Amino acid sequence: MLEELVELILPPIISLCELMGIIVVVISALRAFWGYCKGLVTHVPRDVKFDLANGLATSLEFKMAAEILKTVLVQELNELLVLGAVILLRALLSLLIHIEMRGEPRTGPNSEQ
Numbered sequence: 849m850l851e852e853l854v855e856l857i858l859p860p861i862i863s864l865c866e867l868m869g870i871i872v873v874v875i876s877a878l879r880a881f882w883g884y885c886k887g888l889v890t891h892v893p894r895d896v897k898f899d900l901a902n903g904l905a906t907s908l909e910f911k912m913a914a915e916i917l918k919t920v921l922v923q924e925l926n927e928l929l930v931l932g933a934v935i936l937l938r939a940l941l942s943l944l945i946h947i948e949m950r951g952e953p954r955t956g957p958n959s960e961q
Contacts, residue, residue: 858921862914869910876903901949908942 880900887894915935922928 854920858917862917865910865914865917869907869914872903872907872910876900876907879903898949901945905942905945905949908938908945912938912942 877900880896880903883894883899884896886892887896912935915931915938918931919928922931
């Protein structure tokens with residue numbers, strides 16, 4: 849009974865997490881593009897790269913949450929291996945984005961200098 853309930857409830861929750869990740873990417877990309885265009889016009893330096901990387905990292909967290917929830921529904925070892933590889937790749941991407949964010953100097957009105 850509980851297993852059937854989990855199998856019924858988890859797919860919409862997983863889809864919602866995936867959708868939230870997509871929305872974060874779209875909003876972050878649009879905001880970064882707007883900031884870039886605004887910087888071209890005003891000649892005020894803006895840290896567009898940092899803002900975009902921050903949005904991508906946040907999106908990856910939502911996507912990884914969905915992948916972790918998918919592990920509950922796995923029924924075969926082959927599925928688990930594929931899911932593990934996806935989680936590992938997303939974790940590596942997140943780590944690389946965080947490293948890049950740390951290495952970039954922040955400029956613009958939101959920076960702490």
